[in-house]
Amino acid sequence: MPFIKLTKIEQRRVLSLIACLFLAVAAWLFMALNNKYVYTAKTVLIYKNFPQKRAFHPLQSDTVDLQVEGTGWQLLFARLRINPQSIAVSLNSLNSKDFVVFSDQLYNVNKQLESSQKVISVKPDTLYFDFTKRTVKKVPIKLVKEISFVKQYNISNEVKLNPKYVTVTGPIEELDKISFWGTDTLKLENVQSSSTARIAMQHSTHKNVSIFPSSVEVKLPVDEFTEKTVEVPLKIINNRNYNSIKLYPKKIKVTFLVALSNFNQVDDSFIQATVNAEEWLDLHHSQFKVKITAFPDYCKLISISPSKVDFVIVK
Secondary structure, eight states, rough: OOOOOOHHHHHHHHHHHHHHHHHHHHHHHHHHSEEEEEEEEEEEEEEOOOOOSEEEEEOOOOOEEEEEEEEHIIIIIIIISEEEEEEEOOOGGGGGGGGGEGGGGGHHHHHHSSSSSSEEESSSSEEEEEEEEEEEEEEEEEEEEEEEEOTEEEEOOEEEESSEEEEEEEEEEHHOOOOOEOOOOOEEEEEESOOEEEEBOOOOOSSOOEOOOOOEEEOOOEEEEEEEEEEEEEEEOTTTTTEEEEEEESSEEEEEEEEGGGGGOOOGGGGGGETHHHHTTSSOOOEEEEEEEETTOEEEEEEESSSSEEEEEEE
């Protein structure tokens, strides 16, 4: 296929035509992108200025569609990125109404946008809320923990929480279901010394229930544990007929792990061991089974010797 040969004059004419077409398209595109268009952009709501004496529950999603007016340039380059990605909505009107109208707050909404874009409407324009009487309740804090210790180390005493209670605010029917409030999980590994940490409280799963404070200080006492054995006298329970029962032996040996700092303080007075006379009266057992009915916190029981004892009924 033969090539079309152009003279230099014809080549200049073709290049001029292409340049004119390019300039025309560029001018048209420039004018088109300068025009105003309406876009739709999703954003998240953040509530502020809560009503002080009313607990509320939103009856719609916390995401709304913003009808945004902007230029074609913003559509081309910004791709509807509203900055910030969330907008604050005042709930002042909820002190006297059960709904919030966005069209009354468009001026404040536009002040939050760090761009030349303009919000002209919001869908839905009205937010509705369910209201109940607001009340306050104090509940204990429950520490949620996942802790691993170096061998022979463990918690040596009561874990101290500051504060011990959290204040929960919300509708009565929701607060009646709450008996404690958990923390976020305290995760520690290879612990071998006491430590103090601040950990956040679990977030409320109900939008109309709030808590204070939002975090708690945790003091974790940790010590090295060692083995200790004490002799504990046996106590007879449920001896309904007041029989004279002699036990053999009268004492048992209890072996347990105890923190070094508590080694001298923990003795047989902290432990109670019992046998149940009903095992002979009702079940006709020939031996009593030993049960530990009182044992010091943060000590770990290892063994009881013997675990069963002989007895003689003296008539």
